[in-house]
Amino acid sequence: MNALTNYFRGPFYIALYTYREGMRRKLLIGFLVLSLLVIFGSSFIATFLDPSAETDIDLKLIKDICVSAIAIFGVLIAVYISASVVPNEVENKVIYTVLSKPVGRMQYLLGKFMGAQFIIMVNLAIMGGLFFMALYMREGVMPTLLLWSILLTYFEFLIVSSFTFAVSCAATTSLVPILGGLFIYITGNLTEYLKDVEHRAGQTGEWFDAMIGHIATGLHAVLPNLQNFSLKMQIVTGQPNDPPADVLIPNLLLYGFLYGLAGFLCAYIIFWRKEV
Amino acid sequence: MAQHPRLTAFAIMATLVAAGTLLNLHIQHLRESEAYYRWFLAAAVQARMDGQVRENDPDGDLFRESVVALESAGFFDDFLVEYRQDPTEGVLPDPEEQAEEDYRTHRRIWDFARSRHAASQRETFLDLARQQQLRFARDIQYAEAQAGGVNIFNLFFGFRKVAANLLWIEVDRYWHQGNMYRMITLMRTCVALDPEFIEAYLIGAWHLAYNATARMPDTPWPQREWHDGYEACLGEKERFYYYAIDFLKDGIRRNPRNYRLYFELGFAIYKEKLEDYPNAVRYLSEAIRVPHDRWVPRQLFLSYELNGQFEEALAGWQDYIIRFPGSMTAVEVAPRFIMRNQGHIYEQRSHELRKQSYETDDPQQRETLQEQSTAYWERARETWRNLNDPYGEGRLMLMEGLDMRLDGRYLESIALLDKARWETAALWEELSDLIIETKQEAGIPLSVSEKKAVLRESEVGICPGMPPEEQERRLRAIEEIEARF
Numbered sequence: 145m146n147a148l149t150n151y152f153r154g155p156f157y158i159a160l161y162t163y164r165e166g167m168r169r170k171l172l173i174g175f176l177v178l179s180l181l182v183i184f185g186s187s188f189i190a191t192f193l194d195p196s197a198e199t200d201i202d203l204k205l206i207k208d209i210c211v212s213a214i215a216i217f218g219v220l221i222a223v224y225i226s227a228s229v230v231p232n233e234v235e236n237k238v239i240y241t242v243l244s245k246p247v248g249r250m251q252y253l254l255g256k257f258m259g260a261q262f263i264i265m266v267n268l269a270i271m272g273g274l275f276f277m278a279l280y281m282r283e284g285v286m287p288t289l290l291l292w293s294i295l296l297t298y299f300e301f302l303i304v305s306s307f308t309f310a311v312s313c314a315a316t317t318s319l320v321p322i323l324g325g326l327f328i329y330i331t332g333n334l335t336e337y338l339k340d341v342e343h344r345a346g347q348t349g350e351w352f353d354a355m356i357g358h359i360a361t362g363l364h365a366v367l368p369n370l371q372n373f374s375l376k377m378q379i380v381t382g383q384p385n386d387p388p389a390d391v392l393i394p395n396l397l398l399y400g401f402l403y404g405l406a407g408f409l410c411a412y413i414i415f416w417r418k419e420v
Numbered sequence: 421m422a423q424h425p426r427l428t429a430f431a432i433m434a435t436l437v438a439a440g441t442l443l444n445l446h447i448q449h450l451r452e453s454e455a456y457y458r459w460f461l462a463a464a465v466q467a468r469m470d471g472q473v474r475e476n477d478p479d480g481d482l483f484r485e486s487v488v489a490l491e492s493a494g495f496f497d498d499f500l501v502e503y504r505q506d507p508t509e510g511v512l513p514d515p516e517e518q519a520e521e522d523y524r525t526h527r528r529i530w531d532f533a534r535s536r537h538a539a540s541q542r543e544t545f546l547d548l549a550r551q552q553q554l555r556f557a558r559d560i561q562y563a564e565a566q567a568g569g570v571n572i573f574n575l576f577f578g579f580r581k582v583a584a585n586l587l588w589i590e591v592d593r594y595w596h597q598g599n600m601y602r603m604i605t606l607m608r609t610c611v612a613l614d615p616e617f618i619e620a621y622l623i624g625a626w627h628l629a630y631n632a633t634a635r636m637p638d639t640p641w642p643q644r645e646w647h648d649g650y651e652a653c654l655g656e657k658e659r660f661y662y663y664a665i666d667f668l669k670d671g672i673r674r675n676p677r678n679y680r681l682y683f684e685l686g687f688a689i690y691k692e693k694l695e696d697y698p699n700a701v702r703y704l705s706e707a708i709r710v711p712h713d714r715w716v717p718r719q720l721f722l723s724y725e726l727n728g729q730f731e732e733a734l735a736g737w738q739d740y741i742i743r744f745p746g747s748m749t750a751v752e753v754a755p756r757f758i759m760r761n762q763g764h765i766y767e768q769r770s771h772e773l774r775k776q777s778y779e780t781d782d783p784q785q786r787e788t789l790q791e792q793s794t795a796y797w798e799r800a801r802e803t804w805r806n807l808n809d810p811y812g813e814g815r816l817m818l819m820e821g822l823d824m825r826l827d828g829r830y831l832e833s834i835a836l837l838d839k840a841r842w843e844t845a846a847l848w849e850e851l852s853d854l855i856i857e858t859k860q861e862a863g864i865p866l867s868v869s870e871k872k873a874v875l876r877e878s879e880v881g882i883c884p885g886m887p888p889e890e891q892e893r894r895l896r897a898i899e900e901i902e903a904r905f
Binding site for chain 2 (some may be wrong): 385388412
């Protein structure tokens with residue numbers, strides 16, 4: 145127990161330091177402020193509509209805009225933080241000081257990863273909290289489904305941020321991992337195209353064509369599919385007590401956790417032999 | 421392990437990816453099952469509303485096949501009976517109990533949809549959905565169930581709902597500019613982007629059925645055209661009503677568990693706009709089967725009454741008082757409607773008994789039946805007297821007029837019915853019809869407006885494009901009616 149505590153003490157302090165340093169970044173604050181402005185401003189979008197139509201359309205507008213704002217700004221924050229925590233330390237040469245202490249590479253990386261996750265979680269909590277309050281004030285009931293939506297959003301970010309983190313471990317500047325992170329997010333949402341390729345493959349009868357189909361099938365199974373998390377949009381505007389959502393949510397949380405962990409281990413494998 | 425940390429990390433990562441892959445496949449299976457489940461629910465609701473499953477229809481065939489699999493796997497003994505079973509029987513369901521029951525039923529369907537028992541049906545469903553052959557599977561948000569695999573949904577990375585909202589603001593702008601035809605196209609795009617955009621269906625249908633047609637005159641019959649789908653002669657104005665119906669039905673297919681769509685179709689379109697009470701009852705009955713607001717059953721009871729289903733309306737209002745004892749409706753409105761329906765039931769029974777008395781050959785039985793009929797007639801009169809409002813007074817005059825007609829005092833009867841219709845607006849049509857009936861019975865010539873009213877209500881209009889047999893049928897009907905003038 146003691147050994148375990150000792151092992152995690154280092155990563156904990158690194159995470160704390162990463163968190164403090166990360167939260168001071170101007171770009172991150174900018175993203176956060178922008179997202180809060182969009183969430184706050186969503187209430188005014190409804191003023192564009194005809195007030196004589198007495199419906200809940202403004203409520204739907206608020207929900208959709210807020211969930212999308214959280215998804216867009218959240219992913220930008222996740223990508224930016226995950227992509228910059230390690231390369232910045234290499235650039236500032238802080239990494240040399242840290243690694244010269246009795247801290248293993250795994251511990252260092254774990255601390256950095258956890259720090260990045262803290263930042264993502266805190267930002268998500270701030271954005272989600274404001275959204276939660278806006279809905280509560282508008283509807284007068286606790287929007288509990290929103291909590292599930294926020295949780296699903298976090299696990300989606302966990303996948304994106306862990307693989308972005310892995311890319312950042314191979315890079316010396318944060319620009320490439322940022323682009324890489326955005327690429328991961330976009331392709332993660334387009335994984336279902338591979339299924340399309342699979343259906344269309346084999347039409348010519350050529351072995352190469354068939355092989356493309358098999359590769360697409362394999363990739364579709366292995367690559368994380370971020371479209372699975374589209375449930376986060378559905379449950380906010382949908383109806384409660386939906387049997388498929390009850391079964392899908394725990395599966396998606398586990399899915400996000402597994403791929404998040406795989407992404408982190410990928411980062412470790414890359415970082416292991418990195419010359420610093 | 422400690423000697424080869426990188427290898428260990430690699431092995432763990434490979435294991436995690438393998439586990440992730442398995443989970444990925446499982447989630448894929450769940451999403452396929454979800455798409456199939458949503459289609460099944462929509463098809464089941466349609467089957468419940470139609471009272472039958474369509475023949476020679478891909479949806480109907482697959483639904484029938486699925487029901488057989490569902491029952492043989494033991495999830496339901498007789499699905500169609502259990503699902504169709506009216507939980508209300510004219511009485512309101514308890515909202516909490518209903519929600520729980522609803523969840524239990526849907527849970528069983530969902531368990532079936534993802535089980536191995538439904539494997540073959542799921543496969544068929546995906547094939548048919550990809551070929552766009554299923555009416556209830558369009559726009560299910562799972563790429564595998566869409567034509568071409570991946571389509572417009574995926575282009576927005578999940579932000580299509582926002583795109584739909586922004587388009588809706590544009591629809592609103594077109595509405596204020598009066599660009600009706602542009603609006604329709606854009607509204608369809610909105611709901612294609614976000615099939616769960618309930619407000620778009622509701623406001624869209626309202627615009628189509630009410631606002632778009634507000635300043636349009638009724639289309640003259642020669643300018644109307646026959647529509648095979650709706651089996652009616654429609655002009656520009658009338659077509660908008662059906663656009664609204666189609667738009668809402670489209671929403672129901674995509675969101676079978678949302679009461680607002682059934683309510684809007686039943687109340688705003690069928691009851692208020694088209695005065696098609698059987699269809700109003702049909703959709704409002706479905707609206708109260710899913711979690712709903714308090715005003716929904718009230719409209720259902722009113723539609724029951726207008727459709728002549730007085731027993732159901734009476735039971736409904738009585739239950740409403742028990743369910744919401746302190747509400748203003750229960751205290752002030754429901755008792756009046758209970759008396760109204762009670763009065764109608766007495767009147768109806770009296771008419772039935774009188775008709776039976778005319779049909780019987782046994783003089784003693786005839787006398788008994790006539791006595792019973794008179795007793796009910798008096799009870800109805802007493803009820804209307806107790807109601808003590810313009811409606812009750814109108815009914816009393818109507819009964820008086822009918823009594824006069826029965827005695828052969830036609831002119832007095834017509835005069836009284838005419839007075840009654842001017843004093844009770846709610847009975848205008850019923851009293852006007854009675855005047856016409858009385859005149860026809862007495863051989864009194866109808867006025868020009870009465871003749872027109874008879875023809876108008878008989879739907880005997882002829883329009884271009886009408887099938888010859890329908891045209892023939894209507895011409896014969898015109899001749900028959902005109903012979904009675």
